[in-house]
Amino acid sequence: MNAIVLTDRLTATPAAPCDPVLSIADVSVRFGDVVAVDKLSLTVRRGEFVSLLGPSGCGKSTLLKAIAGLVSLTGGQIQRSDSDLRVGFMFQKPLLLPWRSTLDNALLPIEIQRGGNVVDAVERRNALRMLDLVRLGDFAKAYPHQLSGGMQQRAALARALMCDPDILLLDEPFGALDELTRDTLNEELIRIWQSKQTRLNTVLMVTHSIPEAVTMSDRVVVLSKRPASLIEDVGVTGARPRAPEDGDTAAIIRRIRMMVRSER
Amino acid sequence: MTSRVLPPLAFGLVLLVAWQAIVTVLQIPEYLLPSPTAILATVDRSLAASFTVTFIEALAGFLIASVLAFAVATLFVRFHTLEEGLFPIAIAVKTTPIVAIAPLLVIWLGTGWWSKIVAAILICFFPVLVNTVKGLKAADAEYRELFETLGATQAQEFRKLRVPYCLPYLFSALKISSSLAVVGAIVGEFVGATKGLGYLIMISSAHLETATLFSAIFAAAVAGTAMFYVISFTERRLIFWSSGEAD
Numbered sequence: 421m422n423a424i425v426l427t428d429r430l431t432a433t434p435a436a437p438c439d440p441v442l443s444i445a446d447v448s449v450r451f452g453d454v455v456a457v458d459k460l461s462l463t464v465r466r467g468e469f470v471s472l473l474g475p476s477g478c479g480k481s482t483l484l485k486a487i488a489g490l491v492s493l494t495g496g497q498i499q500r501s502d503s504d505l506r507v508g509f510m511f512q513k514p515l516l517l518p519w520r521s522t523l524d525n526a527l528l529p530i531e532i533q534r535g536g537n538v539v540d541a542v543e544r545r546n547a548l549r550m551l552d553l554v555r556l557g558d559f560a561k562a563y564p565h566q567l568s569g570g571m572q573q574r575a576a577l578a579r580a581l582m583c584d585p586d587i588l589l590l591d592e593p594f595g596a597l598d599e600l601t602r603d604t605l606n607e608e609l610i611r612i613w614q615s616k617q618t619r620l621n622t623v624l625m626v627t628h629s630i631p632e633a634v635t636m637s638d639r640v641v642v643l644s645k646r647p648a649s650l651i652e653d654v655g656v657t658g659a660r661p662r663a664p665e666d667g668d669t670a671a672i673i674r675r676i677r678m679m680v681r682s683e684r
Numbered sequence: 685m686t687s688r689v690l691p692p693l694a695f696g697l698v699l700l701v702a703w704q705a706i707v708t709v710l711q712i713p714e715y716l717l718p719s720p721t722a723i724l725a726t727v728d729r730s731l732a733a734s735f736t737v738t739f740i741e742a743l744a745g746f747l748i749a750s751v752l753a754f755a756v757a758t759l760f761v762r763f764h765t766l767e768e769g770l771f772p773i774a775i776a777v778k779t780t781p782i783v784a785i786a787p788l789l790v791i792w793l794g795t796g797w798w799s800k801i802v803a804a805i806l807i808c809f810f811p812v813l814v815n816t817v818k819g820l821k822a823a824d825a826e827y828r829e830l831f832e833t834l835g836a837t838q839a840q841e842f843r844k845l846r847v848p849y850c851l852p853y854l855f856s857a858l859k860i861s862s863s864l865a866v867v868g869a870i871v872g873e874f875v876g877a878t879k880g881l882g883y884l885i886m887i888s889s890a891h892l893e894t895a896t897l898f899s900a901i902f903a904a905a906v907a908g909t910a911m912f913y914v915i916s917f918t919e920r921r922l923i924f925w926s927s928g929e930a931d
Contacts, residue, residue: 490829509833515826518925519848528844532836565925583834 441466441505441587441622442487446496448647449482456482458647459496464587466501469613469623471633473676474643480539480626481591483648488589506619508585513594514572516564522575523560529582550578553617554608570594570601577609578676587622588613595627606636610660630680631664634673642676644683652679718895726899731884735903738869738881741797742907745804746865750858753809757816761846767817778810782871790876791918798870800880807868808861812854819853820846852926855919862911866904 442464449457458477464470472478485491487498488509500507516525526547527539551557554574564572573594580588593609594602613623627633633640634656641650654676657663662669700720706712706720714722760767786803793799823845831841873882881904888896 435912485829486831490832507833509830511826511830513826514832515824517845517848519923529834531844532831532834532840535837563925 422660439466439501440464441501443499443501444483444487444496445499446499447483447486447493448495449479449486449491450494455647457486458649459660460643460649461496462641462650462653464622464624467621468639469610469637470624470625470639470641471635471637471641472624472641473630473633474628475680476628477605478643478645479648480643484589484591484624484626495520505587506583506585508583508588508620509582510576510580510588510590510593511593513568514564514576516575516579518564521561521563522556522578524579525564525575526550526582528579533583533628537631547578547582550581551575553581553615554578554614568601568633569597570605573597573605574608577605577612581612581618581620584619586619588620590623590625590636592626592628593614595629602632607661610636614660630673630676632677634669635664636660638675640672642679653684685914686868715894717893718898722895723898726896731896731899731903733787734879734881734884734900735907737879738800738866738873738904739907739910741800741869741872741880742804742865742911744797745801745868746808746862746911748801749805749808749861749865750812752805753812754816754854757813757820758812758842760817761820773812774813777806782807782868786871787803787877789872793875795878799876800869800882803872804865804868807864807871811860811864812857813858815853816850819850822896852919852923855915855923858915859912859919862915865911866908870904 427583440463442462444462445456446461448455448459460483470481470602472483473678482491484495488507516522517528520528523544527543528542530539530547531537536561548557548560551560556571556574556578559567559571559575564575567575577593590609594605597605609623612618613620625633625636637656640654640656642654643649644651654672656669656672658666658668664670664673704719704721707717755766760771767916782803785806786799789802795804827845827849828841831845836844869880870882870885873880874886877883881900884900885897888894888900
């Protein structure tokens with residue numbers, strides 16, 4: 421087990437750094453007659469962990485994909501703080517290439533950036549370090565079919581981190597996993613976000629689990645059912661790790677649950 | 685390995701012994717059904733020469749067809765209009781029996797190698813084309829989104845995603861067309877040839893040399909089977925990640 425230095429940068433009350441990384445203004449996305457996102461505005465600030473919470477099919481994934489540039493907007497605009505901002509994306513499925521080892525899967529973003537197949541020793545070491553970070557160091561040579569679902573998703577996380585992103589967009593990253601594995605991976609994600617081993621400082625995560633959103637995030641953005649529009653932006657304070665049973669956390673979970681229920 | 689080879693070998697041996705016994709006991713004339721020993725006696729250098737000719741024709745046709753089909757499939761996937769326009773024509777050519785086309789090939793290309801090679805190409809081309817087009821499109825939309833988020837160019841997506849994803853589909857077609865290649869070569873030889881297994885089959889049947897006919901038939905089966913197993917073996921080595929058949 422390698423030692424990872426945890427900083428308490430965000431375990432205490434964040435110093436309210438208010439430089440926006442992403443400014444989403446009046447964004448609409450339409451597919452034919454279906455309105456997926458309707459005039460949604462949202463600002464994500466540097467250092468924040470923000471959850472987009474909403475029912476299945478509400479358009480929250482579409483919004484995330486729009487931010488990543490996978491879906492084009494029908495209205496509004498999305499601004500990044502600077503053009504150099506690096507964005508990493510992680511899907512619900514691991515989407516590992518089955519013919520590549522874990523290490524070679526992690527190196528895929530580098531190969532694509534370089535435009536060749538040759539990856540130098542520095543990058544190879546960097547990828548191994550990233551696999552260590554997601555605790556897959558011993559499985560660098562394993563192929564995806566030899567990994568469990570949770571390990572595959574760890575590998576996908578390592579691959580997303582290989583782009584050295586400032587901000588990570590996560591689309592229900594551990595939604596397909598069992599609850600125990602999911603809890604573990606959520607903790608790991610928080611650990612990596614808090615550690616200074618990567619550039620990563622901002623996370624925007626789509627989820628439909630209220631406890632998950634509240635225990636992990638600084639802010640929970642509650643969205644309506646389709647078309648996705650903002651119901652409320654709930655700030656969460658309190659030191660991590662948080663348990664859903666804890667007084668404050670439980671109260672916020674209850675509040676959001678009421679909010680979502682009255683919406684139906 | 686031995687457990688997979690041994691049972692069919694044992695059964696084959698039993699069948700051969702039974703065949704020999706029946707022919708001997710019932711005194712079946714050799715022009716109707718020759719005994720295995722009589723067939724074995726016809727295995728000589730000229731059979732080997734015929735086998736080599738047919739095998740080379742089939743192999744050449746198979747290789748050329750595979751390369752061509754892969755290239756055309758790539759163009760089809762890249763340029764959708766090309767696929768829309770040409771695919772129906774390809775299907776029409778495919779449904780025309782090779783036996784009907786073979787005489788034309790002999791008129792155009794003569795009785796030498798090329799009429800047989802082209803017959804083998806025609807018969808091998810379509811299974812590979814159809815499956816390769818399917819395989820090149822088989823990668824999930826999500827994989828393509830992944831490559832998009834990584835900023836991959838179309839060429840990178842093709843090389844690093846679509847081609848490897850297509851391999852199981854390609855090999856599944858290659859296995860089919862490898863045995864078909866032998867059919868194409870022999871059909872070509874039926875129509876007009878001076879050598880090869882097809883020629884040997886025609887001549888020996890006309891002369892009622894049934895034992896030779898049998899050995900030629902077996903040689904044709906060996907040619908097809910050999911190609912099939914070489915490809916199967918390569919497939920298992922190359923595509924370690926996919927256990928199922930993709931077709």
